[in-house]
Each structure stands twice: as C-alpha cells, then as structure tokens.
Amino acid sequence: MTAPVLDVRRLQKFFEVRRGFRRRVVATVRAVDDVSFAIQQGETLGLVGESGCGKTTTARCILRAMAPSSGEILFRAADGQVVDLAPLPRANLRPLRPQIQMIFQDPFSSLNPRMTIFDNVAEPLLVNGMRNRRARLDRVAALLELTGLRPEYMHRFPHAFSGGQRQRIGIARALATEPRLVVADEPVSALDVSVRAQVLNLLLELRQRLGLTMLFVAHDLSVVKHICDRVAVMYVGQLVELTTTAALFARPRHPYTAALIRAVPIPDPRKPSGDVALAGEVANPANPPSGCYFHPRCPYVVDRCRAEAPALRNVDGHFVRCHRAEELSLAGA
Amino acid sequence: MPPVLQVTDLRVHFFLDEGLVRAVDGVSFDVETGQVVGIVGESGCGKSVTMKALLQIVEPPGRIVGGQMLLRSDGAAPVDLARLSPRGAEMRAIRGAEIALIPQEPMAAFSPVHTVGDQIIEALLLHQRKWRPTGPALSRADARTITVELFQDVGVSMPGERVDAYAWQLSGGLRQRAMIAMALSCRPRLLIADEPTTALDVTTQAQILNLLRDLQRRHGTAIVFITHDLGVIAQIAHSVVVMYLGRVMEHGPVDDIFHAPKHPYTRSLLRSIPSLLATPQSPLPTIAGSIPHPLGRPPGCAFHPRCPEVMAECAQRTPALRVIERTQSAACFLYHHDEAEP
Numbered sequence: 001m002t003a004p005v006l007d008v009r010r011l012q013k014f015f016e017v018r019r020g021f022r023r024r025v026v027a028t029v030r031a032v033d034d035v036s037f038a039i040q041q042g043e044t045l046g047l048v049g050e051s052g053c054g055k056t057t058t059a060r061c062i063l064r065a066m067a068p069s070s071g072e073i074l075f076r077a078a079d080g081q082v083v084d085l086a087p088l089p090r091a092n093l094r095p096l097r098p099q100i101q102m103i104f105q106d107p108f109s110s111l112n113p114r115m116t117i118f119d120n121v122a123e124p125l126l127v128n129g130m131r132n133r134r135a136r137l138d139r140v141a142a143l144l145e146l147t148g149l150r151p152e153y154m155h156r157f158p159h160a161f162s163g164g165q166r167q168r169i170g171i172a173r174a175l176a177t178e179p180r181l182v183v184a185d186e187p188v189s190a191l192d193v194s195v196r197a198q199v200l201n202l203l204l205e206l207r208q209r210l211g212l213t214m215l216f217v218a219h220d221l222s223v224v225k226h227i228c229d230r231v232a233v234m235y236v237g238q239l240v241e242l243t244t245t246a247a248l249f250a251r252p253r254h255p256y257t258a259a260l261i262r263a264v265p266i267p268d269p270r271k272p273s274g275d276v277a278l279a280g281e282v283a284n285p286a287n288p289p290s291g292c293y294f295h296p297r298c299p300y301v302v303d304r305c306r307a308e309a310p311a312l313r314n315v316d317g318h319f320v321r322c323h324r325a326e327e328l329s330l331a332g333a
Numbered sequence: 334m335p336p337v338l339q340v341t342d343l344r345v346h347f348f349l350d351e352g353l354v355r356a357v358d359g360v361s362f363d364v365e366t367g368q369v370v371g372i373v374g375e376s377g378c379g380k381s382v383t384m385k386a387l388l389q390i391v392e393p394p395g396r397i398v399g400g401q402m403l404l405r406s407d408g409a410a411p412v413d414l415a416r417l418s419p420r421g422a423e424m425r426a427i428r429g430a431e432i433a434l435i436p437q438e439p440m441a442a443f444s445p446v447h448t449v450g451d452q453i454i455e456a457l458l459l460h461q462r463k464w465r466p467t468g469p470a471l472s473r474a475d476a477r478t479i480t481v482e483l484f485q486d487v488g489v490s491m492p493g494e495r496v497d498a499y500a501w502q503l504s505g506g507l508r509q510r511a512m513i514a515m516a517l518s519c520r521p522r523l524l525i526a527d528e529p530t531t532a533l534d535v536t537t538q539a540q541i542l543n544l545l546r547d548l549q550r551r552h553g554t555a556i557v558f559i560t561h562d563l564g565v566i567a568q569i570a571h572s573v574v575v576m577y578l579g580r581v582m583e584h585g586p587v588d589d590i591f592h593a594p595k596h597p598y599t600r601s602l603l604r605s606i607p608s609l610l611a612t613p614q615s616p617l618p619t620i621a622g623s624i625p626h627p628l629g630r631p632p633g634c635a636f637h638p639r640c641p642e643v644m645a646e647c648a649q650r651t652p653a654l655r656v657i658e659r660t661q662s663a664a665c666f667l668y669h670h671d672e673a674e675p
Binding site (some may be wrong): 050163164165260 | 375376563609611620623639
C-alpha cells in the first residue's frame, strides 16, 4: 500500500494563558492533545466533536495556519516525497500550500466582497504563478462549471449570489490549484436545509470525479455519516474513537460516541431520539479531569476511569480510548 | 377550550427604500393550551418576524399592517395584540408576563454587567402583581427566593450561588437554562422559543429539549417553537407550521407533516435532509435553485419556480391555505383552487 496522503502522529497544540504584568503562564489549554490519524488517497475522513474539542485547531495545524506544539504531520506531496509539515518554516511551506486547500464554513465572510468571482477564484492561481490572464479565465470558467455555476457570471461580485452559490464559489477556489488534500471546516453548517443537500451532493460528486482526498470537520453527525468513509471523534482535545463510518454508527465503542449519536434529533416523530441526555458539561481543556476526560459524564464509569487515563487502542478494528471498550455493548443509530 | 393564541391573516411588511418586503404575508395558526407549535422554515421565511410581531417588537421600517393576534386569558376577554401600541402600558404588561421569549443567543440577551439573578429579580418586581395581585409589594428578598427556586426548577446546579453569577461566567447550557428560568419567572401563558438550541452543542441541545418538554408537561405552558431544524421539530412539536417566503405552506399535526406531507415544499424539504437513518453516500434529492431574494419574490405561489409539481396556474395566482384532510391544511393548487386574498 502506498503511503497515506496525510499521516498525523501524536499532534499536540497547547495554548498558554498568560496573566499579569509579567505575563506569567497561569494555565495551559491543551486544545489538541495526542491526536493521530491517517487519510488515504481518495478518502474522506470526518472529524467530529462538540465546540472546544479541538477539531478546528487540528485542521488549522494541518494547514499550518498555526504551528503545532509537537507531533508530526506527514504529507505525501505531489512528487511522492513525504514531508513533515509540523516543523517546516514558512518559506519551505510555500511550495506545498497549493497542494492543501481549505473550504470555509461561512460563505458570506470567506469571499472578498470587493473582488469579482473571477478574481476570488483566480487568486490562488495567480499567487502560484499562472500569469496568463487568458489561461486563468479558461481555468476559472472550467472550475465554475465543475461546481455547477454558470461561467458567464464570473465577473459579478459575491453579493449577487446566494449562500449556496457562494459556497460553490468557495469550493471552486479551493479546487483551483488541484490540491491533493482538501480541508473542509463545517462546509454546510451555515447553509439552509434546501441548499445543504445540493452542496453535499456536489462534494460527493467531486470526490468521485476528481478522487478528492478530504478532511471533513463537522459537528453534525448526520452530515458526517452521509459523506465520510471513516470518522474520528474528538473530546476535550483527544481522539476518543476512530473507525469506518458504518462501524461507528452501527456499534460505537466509546460511550461518548454513543451519547453523541443518541443526542441527534431524528426528523421522525415516531422515532423518539435526543432524549437520553448526557449529564453535565464538556470538561475545561485548561483543567481536565483526572483519568479519562469523559469520566465525570460517563454513565459506565468505574474506579479505574477516575484514576488512569486510557490509551487509544485497537479493539476489533476500532481505535478507541476507553478502558471498558470490550465489555460495553452500546447502541448505534 | 379555545386556543391560547389565534393568529389570523397576520401581515408584517417592511417599507425599505429599495421596495416593499412582505416578510409575513397572511399567516394564520392557532396555539392550544399545553401544546407545542413548531414554526419551521428556512432563512427569509418570516418565522422570526412572526415571533417579533407576537411581542410587538418589529423594528422599523417594519410594521404590522394587518391581521389579528388574539391572546386569551382566563376569564377575560381576548386581547388583539395587533391593535396594541408597541410602547403602550397594555403591551408592556403582556410582554414578559403573558408572553415570554427564549432567544437564540442567551449571551446576547443577558446584560453582561448585571448578574443573571438581578435581571430575573427585575422582571419579577416589574410584573409582581401577577404573583401578588393584592397585599404588600414583593420584596427583593422574596424575589430572590423565587429566582433560586426557578433555577432549581430548570436544573441549574448550585442555584444559590449561580444567581449571583454574570452571564459570561456560565457555560452555554447553563446560560440557556437561566434564560428559560427568566422566561418562566412570570408564569407566562405563552412561551416563544426562537431557535433556543441552535447555538448549543448537540448533547447540550438534548438536555435543553428534555428540559423544555418536562417544563411543558408540568406547567402546561403553550410554546411556539421556532427552528430551521426538522429533527428538533419532529422531537418536540405537537403541530407544525411550515413557512416559505412569508406564507404558511402547510400546517398540521406533527405526525402528518412528517409521514403524510401534502405540500411539495414540505415533501422536498423532508427528502433533502441527510438523516442518521438515510443511505450514506447516495445523492440526496434536492430542491432546485435557491431561496429568492425577498425583493424578487416570484408572483403567484412563491415556491413555484422550485416546485417539482408546478402547474400553469401556480405562476398566476396565489393559493390560499385550506383544510385538506381533517386537521391538515396546505396552500397548494394540487388540492384546491381557492385563491388567497391579496
């Protein structure tokens, strides 16, 4: 098997909270704490969790929008070389940037309102050396067509487009440089229901046609289930479960995953759901609980969970961070 | 028993320089005692403007231009909220006391410079005659005791300490609980929940929905629940109003709306959501096009350019909302040929 497009190993990102005149470090927020996963060519990996779980920070570290505190981000570049992005200085990152692109959450703030659609989409091409305007025009037209927009509209400004259309423009821009990896951070959560399906279908279609490799960050489990091949679940900066989408939803191994699945309200009044609520609140990543971070909210807690932090281990092809993964029998969707 | 609230042909228009926006254009629905009515729709459908109209807090250039909103109290004649002056004493006595609001963003709704307890105490003192119709005035200490009880009722742990907290010291879930306590403080007849769980995480959302269901059962408060999330609506509402561009497309009991939807818009909407129960990675049925700009509203039935079952008359005439099966109504020419009043 060839090396994965992306191989994240023991990624950590800590933020220091400083106070007072001397800016002393009073606390460390462990936003991402020991996260490992790999994405194969053509695969879509979902990264899910609640706000503050570190999913966006993980995505930003991979894009090197911020420098990780430790760990490796092994990226297989277009020339087949495997590079560790984590320690690379800006200058060395530059040739790799076009190969990793991002689709943003909010289509209203992610396009420059003073630039036409052509300029917005062609910007990454220009930055990466496509100097010929004719060539850029042709490429942008092709990209707009690919994402289901009419190329005639490329000289209009973003305000003339609806949310769904803007998100298509954002996708066209992300694909402009033919990236080997696309990081999509909540790409449909700002869209209306009737438009969301269109954009999800577009992403599915593009995956098939272009063999896109994607990291799909989301909080909506039904969207993740629909689009991802495998899913990684995060809780307070840690990966708690990682497996194929089918296995995760059929038989979750971590109590947090199971609670997350059950909490999703199902659009069918005959299938009561969302009623088995987890007690309490998400732990503070600056001051996490002892042992397993999930133990104060876990319905299956035993003494060992309070004392000893579980490691991520392989249980029947599931990577799971729970002492009781083998014995628990948790319900899926 | 007559409904707590009867909205008939409500119209709220916005008089903008660019033109007239009919944000709510002939909306009718009833809210029965102890019932949760879900108003569901996408952006621009007028669900939030309907909420604002009920509280008489529509901002200019918007104005209620027609219709009735009858609020019934025990033993008293019904009051038409549409006739009341937004700043008048009568409306101010109703707002907060008879009709209370749970907003979407509790952080934006609470003042950051007063403790949450003080803000609830203020509401209690303001509407104290609801608590004590006669006799001596409610003291601050009494109001504080009531607030602590309210906090207990909505599941705030350590209520005695939390009343003295500022909104920014509370987590999202606790803040929303405090907001619900405030909304319930004057024992309203009608609670309006405007996307109360949209800003929350899914496990916190489950907690808040449980709480609302439980409070509703115990106190029998009628709730108007506004959301864009069909999953949430299915799990909490008794009846559902589906809105699109300022008009009611369909109205009926929750089970009929989800299992026997009549309007093509409701049907398409339900088909297009990725559900945990749907087949993964298969293309979802979509609704063509996008929601029109409020100023460029299509003539006739506003949904006709996107409708899979569009007919010739849809572009010319606007269908009225008519009962088509027992308690289910739809505004669609597939079922009748009545035209709505202009």
